[in-house]
Amino acid sequence: MDRRRAQIDAAVAEENAGSDALYEDAPCGHLSTLPDGTIIRMNDTLLSWLGRAREDLVGWRRFSDLLTVGGRIHYETHLAPLLAMQGTVGEIAVELRTADGARLPVLMSSVATRDDDGNLSRIRSVVFEARDRRTYESELLRARREADGERDRFQRLAGVLQRTLLPPQLPEVPAIETAAYYHPASLDEVGGDFYDLFRLPDQRWGFFLGDVCGKGASAAALTSLARYTLRSAAVHDPDPVAVLTNLNSVLAQEQDGFNPRFCTVLFGILAPAPDHATITLAGGGHPPPLVLRADGTADFVDLAGGQLVGALADPVFVRADVDLAPGDTLLLYTDGLTEARVDTARNRYDEHDLRRLAGSLAPASAAGIVGSLTGLLEGFGDGLDDDAALLAIGVART
Amino acid sequence: MDVLRRNHVVLTGPEDGPPVLLAHGFGCDQHMWRLVEPMLSATCRVIMFDFVGAGRSDRTEWSAARYSTLDGYARDVAEICRDLDLRDVVFVGHSVSAMIGLLADQLEPDRFSKLVMVTPSPCYLDDGEYRGGFSRADIDELLESLDSNYLGWSAAMAPIIMGNPDRPELGRELTNSFCRMDPRIAQVFARATFLSDNRPDLAAVRVPTLILQCAQDAIAPPEVGAYVHASIPGSTLVTLDATGHCPQLSAPAQTASAIRSFIDEPR
Numbered sequence: 037m038d039r040r041r042a043q044i045d046a047a048v049a050e051e052n053a054g055s056d057a058l059y060e061d062a063p064c065g066h067l068s069t070l071p072d073g074t075i076i077r078m079n080d081t082l083l084s085w086l087g088r089a090r091e092d093l094v095g096w097r098r099f100s101d102l103l104t105v106g107g108r109i110h111y112e113t114h115l116a117p118l119l120a121m122q123g124t125v126g127e128i129a130v131e132l133r134t135a136d137g138a139r140l141p142v143l144m145s146s147v148a149t150r151d152d153d154g155n156l157s158r159i160r161s162v163v164f165e166a167r168d169r170r171t172y173e174s175e176l177l178r179a180r181r182e183a184d185g186e187r188d189r190f191q192r193l194a195g196v197l198q199r200t201l202l203p204p205q206l207p208e209v210p211a212i213e214t215a216a217y218y219h220p221a222s223l224d225e226v227g228g229d230f231y232d233l234f235r236l237p238d239q240r241w242g243f244f245l246g247d248v249c250g251k252g253a254s255a256a257a258l259t260s261l262a263r264y265t266l267r268s269a270a271v272h273d274p275d276p277v278a279v280l281t282n283l284n285s286v287l288a289q290e291q292d293g294f295n296p297r298f299c300t301v302l303f304g305i306l307a308p309a310p311d312h313a314t315i316t317l318a319g320g321g322h323p324p325p326l327v328l329r330a331d332g333t334a335d336f337v338d339l340a341g342g343q344l345v346g347a348l349a350d351p352v353f354v355r356a357d358v359d360l361a362p363g364d365t366l367l368l369y370t371d372g373l374t375e376a377r378v379d380t381a382r383n384r385y386d387e388h389d390l391r392r393l394a395g396s397l398a399p400a401s402a403a404g405i406v407g408s409l410t411g412l413l414e415g416f417g418d419g420l421d422d423d424a425a426l427l428a429i430g431v432a433r434t
Numbered sequence: 435m436d437v438l439r440r441n442h443v444v445l446t447g448p449e450d451g452p453p454v455l456l457a458h459g460f461g462c463d464q465h466m467w468r469l470v471e472p473m474l475s476a477t478c479r480v481i482m483f484d485f486v487g488a489g490r491s492d493r494t495e496w497s498a499a500r501y502s503t504l505d506g507y508a509r510d511v512a513e514i515c516r517d518l519d520l521r522d523v524v525f526v527g528h529s530v531s532a533m534i535g536l537l538a539d540q541l542e543p544d545r546f547s548k549l550v551m552v553t554p555s556p557c558y559l560d561d562g563e564y565r566g567g568f569s570r571a572d573i574d575e576l577l578e579s580l581d582s583n584y585l586g587w588s589a590a591m592a593p594i595i596m597g598n599p600d601r602p603e604l605g606r607e608l609t610n611s612f613c614r615m616d617p618r619i620a621q622v623f624a625r626a627t628f629l630s631d632n633r634p635d636l637a638a639v640r641v642p643t644l645i646l647q648c649a650q651d652a653i654a655p656p657e658v659g660a661y662v663h664a665s666i667p668g669s670t671l672v673t674l675d676a677t678g679h680c681p682q683l684s685a686p687a688q689t690a691s692a693i694r695s696f697i698d699e700p701r
Contacts, residue, residue, distance in 0.1 A: 071684065072650065072677035100652055105572040106579030109628075112653050112679040113461030113529070120683040121468065131579070156684075 463489025
């Protein structure tokens, strides 16, 4: 221990030879330690910040004794290794403990020097007071936390709103298989895709799938309007073209020139019968649905010529009848699926790709085709930049 | 999953040398072994890695759920051993990784032939008669400092160019990775580390164990090393003439030579 004492005393004497006012009264703290942290010199400025007497610290205490416990662990696990390996650390934020127990936030830069044998011999540091910076940082951090919290709250709100615009689960239709999937483009905004399936009188069922223009709050309002108009119009007159015409009149009244209000929709009436089901469809500007047959083929239902709903005073809507035999499935989808980017060259998945895929999957149940396409959509990753909705209706195999 | 890429596993030394797996602790990454690695890889097959969340690991594989207890880190070790099909491994764990090694040995009981615990602590908190060195208030203060000094921890972790003009590539490498940890990840690792209590596991260690401690260590004081030594049956305790918590940096030659003579000892 005496040998150690003598070493420290010699180091203190050597380090303190030739003191001057520039060092002692500098507008920053100066500090020298041995590699183990023993303080061998400290200037008047730092001593006064700490409220300590030179004889209590120099030659007796280690640098880590001046740190808070958190700071000590930070120092031992991060800063000491950095210094040992790099020989220098710069602008490290640490907190020192003053004599009266208060915390003094500082920024510290240190240089390690080596003796002729290459061993660490001294660590010399300058210390700058950083109260204002710490206050500013705390403010930044608080603002960041607040922003994070707001974003979470907003996403929750958007999620709740989104769910109110979609059926929580599809109703059970006797002898009919159904499946649906919805992929929101963003957690921050309510998407513009929608679908529904609902009971009508006389063992018939209405269903629709569509896509309103825009996103966010105005799209949510439009989706809500479209959804309830389609449902009530179907009760009033279940002819699919009449339903779309009715929706067109409602949306046309809503146009204000600044917020265009239109959508693309497929609307259908499903009439299950023993061993098959008949479907009457009308299309307004929407990508054509696909029928996957029990025999392994897949084809589009021709609804070409149907125009956007809400954009024109007297639009054309096209009707088609589809008969589903056992094992046949009708698939409705939105353009989020057929316009997903599949590579960096901006190539997009298109309707031909979808038909080819459907052909390779047919025959498929409603759950089967929706499951396969869900996997496909997830595989697009960032390439899927729009909402995507799927609704499949099939007659169970006997 | 590619475990070797996920944990940025680096292999050095002769392929037929006895395998030595070096595990870093809380703070920094596998660079902590930079000075002892050359002394070991002369004769041993040295395997180094970064825990997920540290260094150049794949941070997309990180989850708070997995890494909020030491078991998650032990699974990293066990998966690396399985992936490389390591047998008769000498596991060297620094700081909290000493306990992670002990847990990994429980997961994969036939892999490790020896354990080296560098400045270990089975429990950092004081508890009754036991002196871990920290009170609950101290650890809360650490976690709070990680939180309040958020920019300090994150910005401080971006080191400046290393004093190594003859090997500039080392400087660049370190600048990009060394000691950098997302403060949120560091927060979870700190909590897992400083609130763990593995004292009950010590008595169950069956492999020969070497405990390396420093004469002066603010994180794992000598009494804690003595406690680990007394609790692991047949263990060896070596106190290095070094200060601090990282003897592999402050006394690399002593550390490497203690590890090597322990490797060479017959079982």
